[in-house]
Amino acid sequence: MKTPLPPIERVPDCCRGGLVSSILPLLLFGLLCLAWPRVVQGNIFAVQWAWVPSLDLDLAFRLDGLGLLFGLIITMTGFFVSLYASSYMAGHQQLGRFFFYLHGFMLAMLGIVLSDNLFLLFIFWEATTILSFLLIGFDHHKTAARESARQALLITGGGGLFLLMGILLLKIAGESMTISHWAASGDMIRDHALYPAVFICILMGAMTKSAQVPFHFWLPNAMTAPTPISAFLHAATMVKAGIYLLMRFHPLLGGTSLWMATLVIIGGTTALWGAIQALGPCDLKRILAYTTLMALGVLTLFLGGRTVLSLTAAATFLMVHALYKAALFLAVGSIDHQTGTRNLDHLGGLVKSMPLTALAVAAATMSMAGFPLFFGFIGKEIMYEGALAEDMFPVFATVATLFANSLMTAVAAIIFITPFMGFGRQKMDPVKEAPWTMRLGPAVMGLLGIVFGIMPEWVSAHLIQPAVFSFQPDREEIRLVFFHGINLPLVLSILTLTLGSVIYRYRTFLRHRMNTAIDRLWITTPGLYQSGLDNFLRNAGIFTNTIQNGSLHFYLFIIILTLVMAVGWVWLPHVPGILIFPVISGPLIAIGLFAFILASTGVVVFAKKRLSAIGGLGGVGAGVALTFMIFGAPDIALTQLLVETLTLIFISLVLLRLPPMDAVKKRSRSRTIRDACLSLVAGLLLTTLMMGILQVPLDRNLTAFFEANSYIAAHGRNIVNVILVDFRSLDTLGEICVVVLAAWASVTLIRRTKEG
Amino acid sequence: MQSTILQTAAHLMVGLMLVFAVYVLLRGHHEPGGGFSAALLAGTAFALFAITEGPDQVRRAVRFRPGTIAMTGLALAAMAGLPALFMDKPFLTGIWWHQGPFFMGTPLIFDLGVFLAVLGAILSVLLALEEN
Structure with missing residues (x-):
């Protein structure tokens, strides 16, 4: 007789909400595909509504080649990730929240790449920062998740402030806030005195978002997020927002020696540092995070160039990377989901139990390593051509690309061979293959890596060139082809594979060396960040405890003292002239009241x-x-x-x-005297102020207006009430909001003291 | 508080004060009064009731939660500004209707909103303090 499974173990294979909500990205992807042929022909879709015209803020959207390339990547990965998450997250308590954040993020990201107004772009930019914070900290009961989320928020949010500053400086410099108007005015900005400041601010925004050295460390830490999030935000889309920004600003700010030198050096350093560190960890997700750093570095490096070649290299590698990296992240998530670990030391021989996932990973890693027939190979060829064609430091760029690529090849081998072919140290429990929702994404993206690798001409004409044209006005045609003939890039490609296999051979030795070397570094940006944050929090604590010590008496003392000092400073010299002994006059009852x-x-x-x-x-x-x-x-x-x-x-x-x-501690005598003195001075000040005001004739203009118009315009004889509910009703609306909020705050405080 | 005199008087007073509050609210446009004063008056009435009969009785008598009352008030006040928008005037401009002997305007609705918002605020603090 069969016994039914206990209900707790029956976690559903996938949740319906996730499946249904994947329709949204699919729909958007379909819409973009409809627009695709027209965009390739050079048409541009644009819509615009005025939002806050006085701030130059318009709801302006524009779909050109670059927006299309990013939009397709965003919606496609969005669809696969959403589908994937419906299984990966099945059974989680807060699925609704998860998919809300996820799709919200996707829409914000689309907003960045489609907006034609710089302020609008900034709004979407901040939205991605906030949603990324919420998604990294999604498992908010874990301390690590909360800390990583805070780190990402502080760094990318800080960068966002720089971006805003850059935008405002650009406005001061007289530049249009509409992105599509820029093509004509690049020379004006590049010669402007504010150019270096604008450049640095925009660069800071891009560097923090795209995790460039020295702001790179938040990205590996962000891997505490659930894997679908890491795949979507921290591999395929959000970290590319900085790259997108650099591409968009290229016609405006690019091409100067400042731009080229900075980007090549920063990008090269990030690429090398990311690639070297990728050898270190055992956690598959962390390894992938470091390889993402490498990719972002390489992209920045190529955006430093101004030739069509290097920009084409950037756009191509962007696609290559998005395809293989999202596939790998999702596959690693599948491994984690099915086996319960993603530690390299514990995994092995999964090819038998997860053959389909293994196939997808094989395709993705081959593309990553850059084998011929794969899209990665095309990408690598154009990268070497681009690096050799850099205006500044072509040798550094080429060497950095070569080493980064070789390390990438080695890491690709580690990612595929160890978990799928090798033998784990521990005997693993039998593993089931992942459900179809989790296999589809890696499989399709792996397959695309092969298809694009076989027909690069088509990709080049339909995706890469329209994208490059929209930020590189020189319409020079660069065709991606499968075989260029025997030339320097091909030699470099072969060298990459060779070097990569050598590194793979000595990986354990290198990993050991690397980890000890990193431990020995005496100053690191993560360390600086941590000590800075700790100091900040400690000082904030000291400051708060001093100012907010909980004594109502102290607060009142400070408030009155401030008033006395601020007003008395100006007013006290006038007091002797004002202070007259009042003449006792008026009705007798007033005198009685005064006495009372x-x-x-x-x-x-x-x-x-x-x-x-x-x-x-x-x-x-x-x-x-x-x-x-x-x-x-x-x-x-x-x-x-x-x-x-x-x-x-x-x-x-x-x-x-x-x-x-009586039970309260007696106040000391000195304190009583101090309080009395302060009260007396405050009283004197306010009294003389009132007297001073009375000596100036009262302006009755307003009173006359209200007296005249109260009944005619507002049908009311009680002027006070008419002012409150009619003439100045917006003020009243604000005031009652304050009243209600204050009441809620007090209720919260009262309840808390009761509980505590 | 256990005081028979106060309790008996309160039963009479509370009702009177609440009726008076409505009166003050409605007369406010021409004579001293208005939504804010009326809310203070009604709040005092409920405070008296709470002191004599306890906060639970007040909750039962009011029926709605204070937060709901306050929110309804804010919504009413904000909505009183909408008709003006439909007539292409600035938000919250007073709009008046004459219909035979009836005379009615958005400022009255706005004042009612003020009344409910302030009353809700007073009630929430009062009940929180009383429910010891």
Whole structure:
């Protein structure tokens, strides 16, 4: 007899919400495909709505070749990742939230590559930063996830501020905020005095987003995110946003020696450093993260050039990388999902149990290593051509590319051979193949790597060239072809494979050497980041504890002291001239009221019990209300009286919770004197201020206006009320929002003290 | 608080004060009063009720949660500004209707919104303090 499985073990194979929501990226991909033939012919789709015209902020979208290339990559990986996640994340508690973030991120990313307005681009840019923070920290109950998320947010968010600064500087320099207007005005900006500042700000934005040295360290740490996220954000799309930015700004800022030198050096360093570090870790995902660093570095390096060759190399490698890297990430996620580990030391021989995944990984790694017949080979050829054609430091660029590529070849071998062919140190439990939703993405992307590798002319004409044309005005045609003949790039390609296999042979030795060398570095940016953050937090803690020490008395003291110093500084010299002894005149009742208020104040100051002090306060309030009444302001008197009453009730409620006054520690004499002095000075200041104001004739213009128009325009005779609900009703709307928010804040505070 | 005199008086007072609050709210356009004062008055009435009968009774009598009342008020006040938009005037411009003897305008709705928002705020703090 069969016993049914216990319900806990039956985690569904895939969740329906994920499957259904993958329709969104598929739909967008389909739309882009519809537009594709027209874009190749040079047509451009553009729409524009005014949003905030006074800020030059328009909802302007524009689909050109570059936008199309990025859009296709984003929607295609978006579709596969969403499909993949519907299985990978199945059974998770917060699936709705996950897919919301995921698709939100995809839309923001599409927004970046399609917006034609610089401010709009910035808004989408920030949206990707925030969504990336939420996605990295998706498993928010883990400390590591939270810390990585914070790190990514601080670094990319900081870069975003630089980008905003760059945009504003660009505006000051007189540049249009519409990206498509730039082609004509590049020379004006490049000769402008602000050019270096603009360049550095934009570069900082791109460097932080695209994880260039020295801001690279957030990317490997971001691998704490669930694998579909790593594949989507940190391999295929978000980290490419910086690259996209550099491409878009190329016609405007590019081509100067500052641009070329900086980008080539930074890109080359990132590529080498990423590739070297990729040998270090045992975690497959971390290895992939470092290879992503290498790829981003290489892309930056090629964007440093100004020839069509090097820019074509960048666009080609962008595609090559997006295809193989997303496939590899997803496949590594499958391995992790099926076996429960992604540690190289524990994996081996998976080719038997996961043959289809193995096939996809084989295709992707072959493309990564750059074997002929694969798209990676085409990419590598054009990369060497591009590196040799750099204007600045062509030798450095070529050598950096060569070494980075060789290391990549070795890493590709490690990624494929160790888990699938090799034998793990421990005997592994039997493993099942991943479900189809998780296989489809790697398989299709691996296959595309082969198809594109066999027919590079088609890719070149339909994707790469339209993309390069949209940011490189010189319409020089560079065709990707399968075989160039025997030339220097081919020799370099062969050299890469040879060098790669040598590195693979000595990988254990190199890994050991590398790890000890990195440990010995005495100054690293991650270390600087950590100590900086620690110091910041510690000082913020000290500062807060000093200023916000929880004593209401202290807060009041500071507030009144600030008032006295800020106002007294200007006002005190005028006091002697103002201070006149008031002539006792007016109705007798006013004098009586004055005496009453004075007596009540006396009660407040000298009361021995809190209740009598509150009674005194109520007396002061009632006296003031009556004064309003006498001098013809019934509305204010009414409100004052009601507020007074309610305040008294509230205070007495709070009072019940306080310990009796006798039990409180006696205040020291010096403190009492200090408080008394401060109160006296504050009182003197405010009184003389009032007297000073009264000596200036009152401007009754506004009063006259309201008196004249209150009934005619607003059908009301009570001017105060008409002002509140009609003439200045927007202010009132804001005020009642504040009232409600303040009430909520107090309720939260009251509840917390009750719990604590 | 256990005081028979206060309790008996409160039963009478609370009702009177609430009716008076509505009166103050409605007369506000021409005479001293208005949404804010009316809300303070109603808040005082409920405070009295809470002191004599306890916060649970107040919750039962009010029926709606204070937060809901406050939010309804904010929404009403904001919505009172919408008709003006449809008539191509700035947001929150007062719009008036004359229909025979009836005379009605968006400022009244706005004032009602103010009343509910402030009352909701007062009630939420009051009940939180009382529910010790």
